[in-house]
Amino acid sequence: MPMATLYMKLGNGSIPATKPGKRYCLYQDELDKWLETNRKNPVPLTAEEENAAILAGNKRKPNPLNW
Template sequence: MDKINLTFNDLPEVVAQLRDEVMSLRSLLTEQNGVNNAKAVDTHVPMSVDEAAEYLGIPKGTLYMKLSDGTIPATKPGKRYCLYRDELDKWLESSRKNPVPLSDEELNASISSSHRRKPNPRNW
C-alpha cells in the first residue's frame, strides 16, 4: 500500500493488507465493547453513607442533611441509609449549575419544539 500507482497485479497484496487491517480493527472494537459492557454492569453498587461521602467528596454531616431533605436519592430499609452509585451519578448530573452543552441537532429540536408557528390563513 506504499505505492501510489496501483496495478492489477498489486490487487491481491493490497486486498490482503486491507483484510488484515480490518480484522485488527474488528478485534479492537470487540475488546472495547467488552470493556464498556463490564462498566455498565458494575454501576448499581450499594454504598454506605461513609462510602458515599467519600465518593461525592462532601462531609458526612452535609450528606446526612441532604439525605434528610430528600435531595439525594437513597433508601432506608431500617436504621441505615442505602445509596447506589448510579443514582448518585444521575443526581450529580441533574444538579449541576452549568448543564452539559447540547449537540446542534438536540439544540435545534428543543428550539423548534418550544416555538409555535402562526397558522397559515389559507388553512383556516
C-alpha cells in the same frame, strides 16, 4: 461536601437513598441521575439536540403570504 451536610441531605430526602437499618444505601444509577439534574453548569447540547429544542420552542406558524 462535609459529612454533616451529606447526612442532612440524605435525611431530608434531597439525595436519593434508602435506609434499611442504620446505614444508607446509595444506588449508582439514582445518584448519577440526581447529579445530572442538579448540575450548576449544564452539559452543552449537541447540534441536533439544540435544533430540536429551537424547533420545539417555536410556537408561531410562518405566514404563507411572506413565502
